[in-house]
Amino acid sequence: MDKLRVLHVIGGGEFGGAERHILNLAAALDPGEVSVAVACLFARPFADMAREAGLEAHAFPMRHKTDLRVVGRLVELAREGGFHLVHTHGVRANLIGRLAARRAGRPVVTTVHSLLRFDYPNLFSRLVNGLAERFSRHLTAHFIAVSQALKEALLRGGVPADRVTVIYNGVDVQTPPDSPANLRVRLRYTPDTPLVGMVARLHRVKGHRVFLFAAREVLARRPGVKFLVVGAGPERQALEALARELGIAEAVRFTGFVEDITAVMGALELLVVASYWEGFGLTAAEALGMGIPVISTSAGGLGEVVRHGETGLLVPPGNAPELAGAILWMLDHPEEARAMAARGGELVRREFTVEKMAQQTTQVYRKVLAR
Numbered sequence: 001m002d003k004l005r006v007l008h009v010i011g012g013g014e015f016g017g018a019e020r021h022i023l024n025l026a027a028a029l030d031p032g033e034v035s036v037a038v039a040c041l042f043a044r045p046f047a048d049m050a051r052e053a054g055l056e057a058h059a060f061p062m063r064h065k066t067d068l069r070v071v072g073r074l075v076e077l078a079r080e081g082g083f084h085l086v087h088t089h090g091v092r093a094n095l096i097g098r099l100a101a102r103r104a105g106r107p108v109v110t111t112v113h114s115l116l117r118f119d120y121p122n123l124f125s126r127l128v129n130g131l132a133e134r135f136s137r138h139l140t141a142h143f144i145a146v147s148q149a150l151k152e153a154l155l156r157g158g159v160p161a162d163r164v165t166v167i168y169n170g171v172d173v174q175t176p177p178d179s180p181a182n183l184r185v186r187l188r189y190t191p192d193t194p195l196v197g198m199v200a201r202l203h204r205v206k207g208h209r210v211f212l213f214a215a216r217e218v219l220a221r222r223p224g225v226k227f228l229v230v231g232a233g234p235e236r237q238a239l240e241a242l243a244r245e246l247g248i249a250e251a252v253r254f255t256g257f258v259e260d261i262t263a264v265m266g267a268l269e270l271l272v273v274a275s276y277w278e279g280f281g282l283t284a285a286e287a288l289g290m291g292i293p294v295i296s297t298s299a300g301g302l303g304e305v306v307r308h309g310e311t312g313l314l315v316p317p318g319n320a321p322e323l324a325g326a327i328l329w330m331l332d333h334p335e336e337a338r339a340m341a342a343r344g345g346e347l348v349r350r351e352f353t354v355e356k357m358a359q360q361t362t363q364v365y366r367k368v369l370a371r
Contacts, residue, residue: 021169025354114205168280170358171282194269196327198274207297284302288344311341
């Protein structure tokens with residue numbers, strides 16, 4: 001077989017780590033070896049964003065969570081589009097994509113980006129989605145885990161070791177913009193204002209509440225620090241209310257969704273990842289690749305990117321006092337913080353490149369199809 005044709009299936013109702021992963025992977029794959037298309041189960045935003053990035057993209061909006069009529073449309077696409085393999089991302093896409101691939105006679109690769117129990121804090125939703133995942137898991141020929149921590153979770157869940165490959169998310173290392181001060185000007189912050197930011201969808205698993213409680217402690221010691229919350233999501237109103245309740249609303253800006261993350265990160269003194277769990281820690285890797293100091297929790301795969309005292313600082317998830325202490329230490333020791341970020345950048349350029357991710361993913365595709 002010469003050129004492979006791969007159909008990625010994803011929910012696509014938001015723009016998070018999995019969606020960024022697909023765009024980075026598609027851009028890095030050798031177009032002479034692999035052709036990629038995307039099928040989304042929501043009308044927007046990701047289908048539109050994929051098209052803007054030059055990808056073939058299809059939207060098959062599900063009317064409700066059990067709308068299995070979409071399976072038939074995916075079967076038709078897989079067959080008529082000449083796809084050799086289906087690559088799924090996320091619980092709903094896993095179920096729909098696996099069922100469609102089985103009917104179309106195509107093998108499935110599934111990338112696991114996170115742990116289900118953190119994606120669905122509601123007990124009922126967690127049970128339903130857990131059953132859907134276990135019901136269809138045997139239809140996946142091979143799993144890609146984006147960290148060693150996720151591979152270990154899959155093995156504990158009964159997936160055989162020979163069906164799991166760790167492929168770290170690839171980071172497209174960007175040079176910070178020449179004038180990150182432009183963002184500070186728009187926010188009316190002076191060039192010397194310490195700016196500490198979180199870049200993440202506004203979801204409980206990301207730990208924004210802990211970040212805000214830590215911000216209050218930092219401001220009690222250093223009232224000139226400003227905090228940036230970058231991202232969109234269902235928690236925004238609650239988080240804005242919490243900032244007002246804590247008396248720190250004047251020091252915290254909520255930007256909503258920002259497309260040019262490079263400009264945001266280039267303006268930061270420090271990036272914080274406060275997550276209760278991360279499969280990998282793509283935002284942390286992107287920041288280190290740009291030379292931005294990082295503090296993160298030690299949850300999941302984050303410790304594979306942020307190595308305590310070497311490439312950044314690690315704190316326990318859910319611990320606002322320790323997070324506040326780490327932020328203050330970084331702000332008080334700027335030279336040490338920059339040295340850690342420089343070592344982190346070396347790690348990213350060595351271990352977490354998009355080229356390496358694309359090469360390893362293509363090898364998995366070939367291995368699966370050779371069976």
